[in-house]
Amino acid sequence: MSSARNQPKQPKRFLGRYSEPLPTNNLNEEEDDFPEFEPFEDDATPRGVAPSGGSLSVQNVDMLQQRNKPKHFTSEFDIENLVVRRGQEFMMQVTFNRPLADDDDFQVEFLIGSNPTASKGSLVVVTFGTRAAGPWPGQILEHQGESVILGITPTASAIVGKFRTYVAIVEGGGMQRTKRDTSTDLYLLFNAWCAEDAVFLADNSERSEYVLNEHGVIYRGSLGSVINRDWVYGQFEKGVLDACIYILDASRMPIYDRGDIIKIVRKGSAMINSQDDSGVLVGNWSEDYSMGQSPTSWTGSVRILLQYANTGVPISYAQCWVYAGVFNTFLRALGIPSRVVTTFNSAHDNTGNLKTDLIFKEDGTPDERNTRDSIWNYHCWNEVWIARQDLPAGFGGWQVVDATPQETSDGLFRCGPSSVKAIKEGLLCHQYDAGFVFAEVNSDLVFHKRDRYGTLTPYRVETDHIGLAVYTKALSGSGHVDVISNYKYPEGSAQDKATMARAEEYGCERDHSETPDSQLTVSVKAEPVLLGQDVSLQVNFTNRGQTVRTIKAHLAGSIVFYTGVTSSRFKDHNFTVTVPGEQSESWDQVMGPGHGTRSCDQVMGPGHGTRSWDQEYSPHLGSQVSLSFIVTGKSDDDSVTAIKVLNLLTPKLTVKLHGDYQVQHMMYVNVSFTNPFSFALENVYLAMEGPGMISYRTRYYR
Amino acid sequence: MSSARNQPKQPKRFLGRYSEPLPTNNLNEEEDDFPEFEPFEDDATPRGVAPSGGSLSVQNVDMLQQRNKPKHFTSEFDIENLVVRRGQEFMMQVTFNRPLADDDDFQVEFLIGSNPTASKGSLVVVTFGTRAAGPWPGQILEHQGESVILGITPTASAIVGKFRTYVAIVEGGGMQRTKRDTSTDLYLLFNAWCAEDAVFLADNSERSEYVLNEHGVIYRGSLGSVINRDWVYGQFEKGVLDACIYILDASRMPIYDRGDIIKIVRKGSAMINSQDDSGVLVGNWSEDYSMGQSPTSWTGSVRILLQYANTGVPISYAQCWVYAGVFNTFLRALGIPSRVVTTFNSAHDNTGNLKTDLIFKEDGTPDERNTRDSIWNYHCWNEVWIARQDLPAGFGGWQVVDATPQETSDGLFRCGPSSVKAIKEGLLCHQYDAGFVFAEVNSDLVFHKRDRYGTLTPYRVETDHIGLAVYTKALSGSGHVDVISNYKYPEGSAQDKATMARAEEYGCERDHSETPDSQLTVSVKAEPVLLGQDVSLQVNFTNRGQTVRTIKAHLAGSIVFYTGVTSSRFKDHNFTVTVPGEQSESWDQVMGPGHGTRSCDQVMGPGHGTRSWDQEYSPHLGSQVSLSFIVTGKSDDDSVTAIKVLNLLTPKLTVKLHGDYQVQHMMYVNVSFTNPFSFALENVYLAMEGPGMISYRTRYYR
DSSP: OOTTTTOOOOOGGGTTTOSSOOOOOSTTOOSOOSOSEEEOTTOOSOTTOOOTTOOOOEEEEEOOHHHHHHHHTOTTOOOSSEEEETTSOEEEEEEESSOOOTTOOEEEEEEOSSSOOGGGTSEEEEESSSSOOOSSOEEEEEEETTEEEEEEOOOTTOOOEEEEEEEEEEETTEEEEOOOOGGGOEEEEOOTTOTTSTTOOOOHHHHIIIIIOOEEEEEEEETTEEEEEEEEOOTTSTTHHHHHHHHHHHTTOOGGGTTOHHHHHHHHHHHSBOTTTOOSEEEOOSSOOTTSOOGGGOOBSHHHHHHHHHHOSOEEEEOHHHHHHHHHHHHHHTTOOEEEEEEEEEEEOTTOSSEEEEEEOTTSOBOTTTOOOEEEEEEEEEEEEEOOTTSOTTOOEEEEEOOSOOTTSTTSSOOOOEEHHHHHHTOTTBSSSHHHHHHHHHOEEEEEEEOTTSOEEEEEEESSSSOOEEEEEOSSSSOEEEOHHHHOOOTTSHHHHHHHHHHHHTTOOOOOOOOOOOSEEEEEEEOOOBTTSOEEEEEEEEEOSSSOEEEEEEEEEEEEOTTSOEEEEEEEEEEEEEEOTTEEEEEEEEEOSSTTOSOTTTOOOOOSOOSSSOSSSOTTTTTOOEEEEEEEEEETTEEEEEEEEEEOBOOOEEEEEESOOOTTSOOEEEEEEOOOSSSOOOSEEEEEEETTTEEEEEEEEO | OOTTTTOOOOOGGGTTTOSSOOOOOSTTOOSOOSOSEEEOTTOOSOTTOOOTTOOOOEEEEEOOHHHHHHHHTOTTOOOSSEEEETTSOEEEEEEESSOOOTTOOEEEEEEOSSSOOGGGTSEEEEESSSSOOOSSOEEEEEEETTEEEEEEOOOTTOOOEEEEEEEEEEETTEEEEOOOOGGGOEEEEOOTTOTTSTTOOOOHHHHIIIIIOOEEEEEEEETTEEEEEEEEOOTTSTTHHHHHHHHHHHTTOOGGGTTOHHHHHHHHHHHSBOTTTOOSEEEOOSSOOTTSOOGGGOOBSHHHHHHHHHHOSOEEEEOHHHHHHHHHHHHHHTTOOEEEEEEEEEEEOTTOSSEEEEEEOTTSOBOTTTOOOEEEEEEEEEEEEEOOTTSOTTOOEEEEEOOSOOTTSTTSSOOOOEEHHHHHHTOTTBSSSHHHHHHHHHOEEEEEEEOTTSOEEEEEEESSSSOOEEEEEOSSSSOEEEOHHHHOOOTTSHHHHHHHHHHHHTTOOOOOOOOOOOSEEEEEEEOOOBTTSOEEEEEEEEEOSSSOEEEEEEEEEEEEOTTSOEEEEEEEEEEEEEEOTTEEEEEEEEEOSSTTOSOTTTOOOOOSOOSSSOSSSOTTTTTOOEEEEEEEEEETTEEEEEEEEEEOBOOOEEEEEESOOOTTSOOEEEEEEOOOSSSOOOSEEEEEEETTTEEEEEEEEO
16 A cells, blocks of 8 residues: 555645645745755755866856946835846846856746746746756856856746845756845846837836836816826835835735736736725825825825835825825836826716716705715826736727726725726726726716606716826926827717727726707816915806797815815805897806905815914815816706806915035925915924935924 | 705715615515505695596406416416516406596506505506606507406516516596515516527527426536535525525615626626625635535525524535536526636636646655645636627626635636637636636646755746536436636637737737756556545656656645645655656555555555544545645656646445325335445435425435
8 A cells, every 4th residue: 555655745724725835925925935055856966076176166246237228227216126127128246265166057037926837937047057947048258267247137927026146056966056145136127128028118218207207297176277296206215116116015916927917017007996805095185184195195105115114004084185195106116117196077877987977956956865976176196107908909009007096996995007008099998997987087977856756867878078188297307298099080080980989898987868959058267276266256157049049057166185085065046147138148157265354255274273284274274175066957847057166276385495505415405385265274284205316204393 | 044955864874875775675665655545745636536437446456377477487386476577568357446538547567575656667657558657568458347457578688686566546636556466576687589589599498497397416526536415496486586585685686786797797796695794604624514415415595594684694614516516506586698607727826817826846746835826626606698789899797706715816806797609719908807707717737846945947838737627407308518618718829819818918918938848748647546546647748858857756636625725735756767768667556444454655544534424534535535646756857747636436326216296195205325335334424305296305314
């Protein structure tokens, strides 16, 4: 009987399912990769037979950081180890105890994760002669006495992460290996400079911006009152690359999958938010940030990533621009070309169809109880540049990925990659989440009247309200470019109609109700003003008919979150306007910031008391400063509606450097700020950060 | 100042993000849908003005179960409420206090989930005259004195689940509603009989099998020794439909999404396993089931589903056929045509490419440490019949969904729906998880030799080992049909090559190594035998060359789990075979079940002791009874390998009914069983179940 002779050692929980647990840990892998001397199982050579030049041994291994980094565009990384990009040769210097002889045989081995294996690419053997080895070509570039300079080219689809490096000499009936030396660990990244890599980006200035730039601008607010927010991505800062690899480890992503750009970015979009997987950032759209830090107080990604990697605990709190900013750091650190974009008037459609349904009561007031959809004033996501080998030809290039948790994206808190080109063509069959992203930029706004029986009747469809613009930072300077034409054909064009028809074929539902062709139109205008100043509202009714019309109108004014959700209604006002045939008529309102200097009805101030400003302002204004005005008008059977969202501008900080500024010398910075209010500010925090200069710090002013 | 006048009531955690929490609960929704009398906000009618026939009120609402159920094929449901299928008219009878007059106005309302809303389809208003209402058409079919018979047709895309029913009379300046009455609750299902429904299946015998049959057969074992396992789906059993809706509630799936067949089946594949989401079944591929019930001991789905719905705690334990069986019940209960299929030799490829890498040491023994992939002897999944509106035309029909947790499926424990037609064509760009399923049936088997330097050299590629057959129960009787031709073109055909090329275009990696063209071949044959009988193994070497060859051969015999993972190696045997030119040579082995009646070297018994059989059998045989034999042969530079997996057959139970069997009378069942061993069995459990007759029970024999 010979049963159970060779029973393999197996952790109990994997028994029968896997032969070994799938490796999912890069940073904290096992350290005992090899015995220092590994005898050949099959070897018949007597031990101790040395090659002709005498026994060979390794004296030193040098990863040649100064020579490699400029060629791999990795000089900026503040890290002790060599960082290179895949698909491109790097050099290393091995110094032996004597010059190499012809019959010497050695190899270099790169290992990642536990139990590395050649068939899965987590163990790579590189040889420098005729002996067969793994997929990374090796060559001896130079002999320098006892040293050789080796050239090694990782494949363009290699696993990305931190490899352990060994040099092994074949001698004495076995393999004599170098000891584990963490200083020779090698970081391998995606390579936008390599034509064979799925992230290849041909243009040099684009690579400089989308892979190498540590600074960015994220756009917020609403179109017409856009707010620029500087953001420090800091992908080269000390600890950040390790933190990004830690995120993949924390997600338990198999090491074997980490060369696949699609899987990496999809996993990233899941892991940057804390839902499902205890990922990086906890969302909070309330006004209560007392258990963490307010989303508006972050100045960059570095502190968030380092704290997450140090504690393993999700960081509080984020809203969309924080998710997008941190995700961008993750992507650029790993070498993936990426940018943050901001879509203005982004539909958040809970059923993922092409209708954003706004419901009004019969008297013209917004029916908030029955309105489920919302329009985000703006929404930030990321674009990554990927050749999509998993899709038919033509869908490579920019891809949407979104880390902000939006519950309807395939039932999980992640989104993308979704080809921008597929979205433009309405080809929603192309994974991932194309239908969801398409709705965000293309939904129709459907205005319904809800009658007393609970029945909805659509009375107006606006096809040009959603997806007004998509801003991203320009390649040069800090200005923006609008890339909406990547996402959409011009509204109403033949191509636009074909796109919408295709989207419907793929299951996106649209509203095709016949809505009455009204002779009345209404518009609302308001110029952006600074917080604390008067808001002027101009409502304009136009009568295209022949006869005079008397319009019963209603103005609803609300403070809204940037997600379009109402925080508080502060104004409900009925008025009547008479418009002669073929004429227009305006109705104006001026609203001050409070303090009651005008008549009660004409003045709509932000209200009373907020933590960060003072006791006079509305608790509902909070850190989000959007006002939404909805005007409805009714005359006979005609109903018209207009919506205007206004972002109050916040005062700007002015930063001035003074004195001489020299390397290694103190520099003086003067920060000034004009209080727009007629009262004094208390409890003010100033936050500052300069990558490579000063780390994040705050200062408190009473 | 008018601030904060209309501040909406909102749970704090949703503030700013949603106007209200997304409803995700069907079974335990709020009960206070409406006030019993809801005055019109805008009404000017003086209260108490009755219609011409006097005040109208509802006396009774009857859902007409006996008339509706046969037409909707729902008579079998053991449930107190009416169950109907969408896209098809059903009837209900409303009895008033008097016959209806012409100016009476009433409506029927169907509600699902909390805060139902018309724009999302969770509140449906049905009217019976000219007044506009929701999307479900209504008509009065019959007037019978004070009663009317109403005909109502839910749309073919309506939300599926349990609706609350109200009748409202418009009178007295408001709506007078019936009270909540759970007996009028209505279950709405998918409808395979309705051409507009995405699950439409034209053939009547297919609908009878795939929607209505409560019994099935699941195939296990290996091709040549297939084991039929009866399975009781029991989708109509008491409590099962509610349990299936409970699963969707437990997943927190938004009510609004529950009319979408794609989302429902994808969510189901995630929820039937416990990973990620505390779903129904805990997997266990070890041999230790002491914390639950052994996967082989289940006879059907009912007990599992009821226990999960009652406790909310995942049930222990499952392997693939249990997942597939329970998932099938879930699908059929909701009205989705579905079947369980079994794929023989299914690749489980940890990197999702088209290579299943088997690694051998230089001496020919399997290198289990470095082999990461495994071939499941069989793997069960489900097919659902869906028109895929989300894909281009041509990919409707059967779709793979798989609830067995396989970690590489898009990083999550769910899989599909994946179009079988897309898999056949290699069009892996079509969501969901097509590449993963494609690899399961199409991987190439690549045999590598691992040299002493750790380098792998492929020496043989077998393209016809994986995906041998796909069995499912035939429409009539309990026999099987092989539907492999739905998944694959014939091996080696021009279409097969085109399919493989397409799959590679979409990123599936194949091995194109030049492997030596060997003049030697080897095969292993063994006839299936009953557990406890002798196993005869015949190894055959063929020499196609001219010269005599001496082959150094190795036989490795292992007990393997059905997942292909080795439990224990019980045999490592070296032998030499000499084969003359252009001839074949056989080498035979006979292995008995133990007890040492033959010479030690010739006898490979299953070993010593197992819980469920007796003290003599191997602890490693356990509940899975597969033997794997691998023969490698080496002659000069030629290497050949053959693999044979043999499933030992377990003894059959014979069930005989005797006496007369009449409705409402006791029935006698005789169960017999022949012990194949030469020793007595102890601690035997017999499990039995008969849907609609007897619920699951076990009997213990010492």
